[in-house]
Amino acid sequence: MPVGSNAVNVTISNLNATSSYIVQLRCITKDGLNCVCIWSKEILVPHKLMNKPRISYNVTTQVSPGRRSILLKWEVAQSENILGYFVNVERIPNSCSHPPNHISLKDRKILVNLSMAYYRLNISAYNEAGESPRATYIVPEFSATDLPGQIHVKSQGTNAVVTWTPEYNPKCFVVDWGTGKEDMHMKIITTTTGNFTLGNFQPYKLYKIMVHASDVCQCESFIRHEKTFGVTHFYSVEGVPRTGPANVTVLNITKHSALVMWTEIAAEDCLGFLQGYRISYTDSSMKKSPAVTLNSSTTSYHLTGLRKKTTYRVQISGFTNAGEGPLTPSQPFNTPKYDKGELEGFVIGLCFSTIFILIFAPLTCSLVIKRLKISFWSSVPSPRNSSALQDMNNWKPVSRSLLQTLSDNDTTSLFVIECESKAPLTLDLFTDGGDSKHDTCQTEKPSNSIDMSPRHEEIPVEAVTSEEDTISTEVPLLSDYASLEFSQKALMSLAVSMPDRTAHPHLEMELSSKPEQTVQELLIRIWKRS
Known part of the structure; x- marks a missing residue:
């Protein structure tokens, strides 16, 4: 491709972005000059990274109360000409103006220690042609059973008063609250008081409130120094569940029992703290049986005491502190007259009994008749058993x-x-x-x-x-x-x-x-x- 003698750069168009190219330069002699220009060294033009890394391994481990470690490994489809990887660790929410921590790596793995707050990790590969699209990993929620402290929330209209008793006096507290990862708010408290007020709470919504302690109050230092103190959930106003449980099914039906299974009510449909479930069922005569109350962690129940060959209809509802929600659509099922294998067993038993009677009844009757004959009709004695006949061999001839x-x-x-x-x-x-x-x-x-x-x-x-x-x-x-x-x-x-x-x-x-x-x-x- 010819270029001007005074050009210092050149643009080559119509290239394939996924392919790498090698570029060489040489001069062009003027007419009449007897000289030869040789090609320059090869210049590699790498392809553009079009695919984002794929996370192949992740594990989260608690290292101390309020702290956890996250190990991530990933793979890339175009590993040629990759110079390294960028990892951004972003806190959710992030009220600080400081950008997220930017980490450059050569290996395809990272190990970071974080608090129990929400975090987002963005991973990308780069080369001379640029940076690949980012792969995003949201650190999953944790179990709040092993935390150093407890916090309490009291409703005051649309506001909430949060109180706690710290185990020590850090330089500052960080409070996160919201309805989910994408709807979290952050507040930094530098006072040593053990309570504060949060506002703008909406009724019938579940809020998550987290309190973190840190010895360094700069936003950029929270990742390394922050540790979670306590977590709680809060409803400013509770209501009854919007719907009943889903996917109600009846399995393992016998003539006197049945297994009822269901899926728990979604958190956004509870509208309050779910206390449990109530199961009610009626038979074909519309006779309603007493309702069965179960705790909120139960998703199955074994109905017993049913009548055979009867049609039943079962319904389930959830209840909160505010009351009971609507019932699910009735789920009908029929109890059989015989359990599985019972009729076959009855027929087999009847056949064996008939065979037994046909074989052993005549033998039994014969033995009974013989005994009756012996008892009531004595047998006629046989002459050959007479001692007189036995002595005849010893008799002498008589005239x-x-x-x-x-x-x-x-x-x-x-x-x-x-x-x-x-x-x-x-x-x-x-x-x-x-x-x-x-x-x-x-x-x-x-x-x-x-x-x-x-x-x-x-x-x-x-x-x-x-x-x-x-x-x-x-x-x-x-x-x-x-x-x-x-x-x-x-x-x-x-x-x-x-x-x-x-x-x-x-x-x-x-x-x-x-x-x-x-x-x-x-x-x-x-x-x-x-």
Whole structure:
């Protein structure tokens, strides 16, 4: 680009602001001169910084009562040709005419110690082409739980009287008050009095009042020497909340309970110090339940004692010292008839109960019937368990002549065999014709032989009974297995002791002999063959 020989500067237009350029100069020889001009050294023209720094890290730590430290780190998109960074620390509010503290840094971080007042930090990068746009960081509010003192405010119409008791006597106090960061006022008090009056307070607005102490009363020194003494909030006139809480929802609904959640009322809508919330709910019959009162920090409540399968409507309101605000729109919800999983559990239980009944009821009934049969219907004894049958294996053969039966239709004769043995067997017999005489016989033969002298007596026809007739006896006939065994053993003993020649189809055994009786009773069994 040619320029005049007398020019000392030049303007180059139509360049890209985001690009860097290198400029070189050289002279131009006149015609006829045999000389050569070389290029000058390169001159760098850096690009303009178009992007502001981006804050990537911030942390606030309390270092002492009323003082805190702020650590900030940032990044830049165009780091080439950057010479450094400017950081302005500005107090909010700032009634001093002195400009904010201007700090120049080479690194991309800063650590400053400040009071609990509002502060604004502006960060920018610079190079030979100029300064980049500023990044603004507002130091966040702090918790007022750890401060060296307390302040009190009393309303007097639109004015407020602020009092405090300092822990020591600094050179001056700095009072900040206002409704927010952008609406703060500042007042410096150099007297040692512990009270002062602030004016122009508006009703239904929340004011924040902060008192700071400093040993240096120059505005430029407040950043390094100021420390917060106390903080309070103040309403000159309180009202009821303008609205109720927002985002009212009902969750976790069961047949007897429900969880109600909401968002707290915004500070600008409270119009006073919020004392708490009231929850009211009605059922489908418009029966209103007692209102539930909660503190201002609560944002959820578990309703209990509800009725199943019922429609409810819930409303919430906030209240201050001035009274209760409006209710929120009614939020309806329905309680179910069964809780989640309850119906499924009931069906499963019913199925298992049915299966149990179908399987175990027959078994139980069978066991009960068996026990009832054992208790009320005794089982018939089995013959194979009889001792008589068990002793049959030990029986000796008996002559068949002893077992001969009467001839056909021989029911009119009676043979009585008198005998005496070592162990006579006796039975008493009652017949229809009366008592029979007691006949005895003795033998002179050894004990192992028996003398029998048969006698023949006629039996009246009337004494003959048929096979179906029953002979009346003094004792009932025995039919158990013990009696059968006794009879078999007696018969066997009698048969063994009788000789074959004296055997007779009709055997009568002398069973018992009682000395006091004069008549011997015989047991007679008559067979009749038809």
